[in-house]
Amino acid sequence: MQSAEQWAQENLDEDVLRALQNQDQAKVKQLFNEIQKRLQGEYVIDLAPLKSAASAILPILKRYEETLPYALWLQTQLDYLQVADQFRLIIKPPKPAPGQPPQPPPNPTPQQERQVWVQRLAQRPWPDTAKTYVSRLKPVFTAQKVPPELVWLAEVESSFDPRARSPTGAAGLFQLMPATAKRFGLRRWPLDQRLKAEESAGAAAKYLRYLHGHFKDWRLALAAYNAGEHTIDRLLQERKAATFDNIATHLPAETQMYVPRVEATLLRREGVKLSQL
Numbered sequence: 001m002q003s004a005e006q007w008a009q010e011n012l013d014e015d016v017l018r019a020l021q022n023q024d025q026a027k028v029k030q031l032f033n034e035i036q037k038r039l040q041g042e043y044v045i046d047l048a049p050l051k052s053a054a055s056a057i058l059p060i061l062k063r064y065e066e067t068l069p070y071a072l073w074l075q076t077q078l079d080y081l082q083v084a085d086q087f088r089l090i091i092k093p094p095k096p097a098p099g100q101p102p103q104p105p106p107n108p109t110p111q112q113e114r115q116v117w118v119q120r121l122a123q124r125p126w127p128d129t130a131k132t133y134v135s136r137l138k139p140v141f142t143a144q145k146v147p148p149e150l151v152w153l154a155e156v157e158s159s160f161d162p163r164a165r166s167p168t169g170a171a172g173l174f175q176l177m178p179a180t181a182k183r184f185g186l187r188r189w190p191l192d193q194r195l196k197a198e199e200s201a202g203a204a205a206k207y208l209r210y211l212h213g214h215f216k217d218w219r220l221a222l223a224a225y226n227a228g229e230h231t232i233d234r235l236l237q238e239r240k241a242a243t244f245d246n247i248a249t250h251l252p253a254e255t256q257m258y259v260p261r262v263e264a265t266l267l268r269r270e271g272v273k274l275s276q277l
Contacts (some may be wrong), residue, residue, distance in 0.1 A: 117264035219244035
């Protein structure tokens, strides 16, 4: 709880916390801290035990205007927790060696991830607001010489709701962090341009164009959009690798799932594979 308290002070707005009851504050602080830690951790299946707590806290966050942006963020993260729970049932931990501590279950392979995400999204309808934004924002991506199909990144990031905000400060349709937004020309004062659809899409498209130019591969570019280009560069160098699949199981747990989730979303919404872009 001390760790959660410190993390909350550094990441959560005081107005948000004031909107919650004391008991709810403690639950939210602890859950957000744990989700962030495990999303950035090594093992996908470590996220599975958080599914029930996240489902229970979501209605509390939806109750207040101040906490609604975090509820919208948590709703998108719930998919990761639920998929991790699926893998918990599929992937068994290794048999313990005599005299050795138990080893964690291995991470799912990229092929397993792709298969599960395609199945999960197979019947999912468009987000309610997608029809409002998709036709408006595809020309923004095209203007930046980025495949317009990648506008569907907004479904993965925010379910096409510009109010979504992560506890670490990402905001808007494309969940841009403050430093990334500034790097690609957005202002946060007097109004946060990350919350404006066209401006947010333009910055996201510029970032994607830069990442694809750097990595020459869409899977690696998307991994870098989620985890940062330095993380991907470091892993490629350490593993002497050249592809996403070669480093996938060593990425942060969120990124391991993020790229296959984007792939499955593009397949579901546009009928295209990343390799066809």
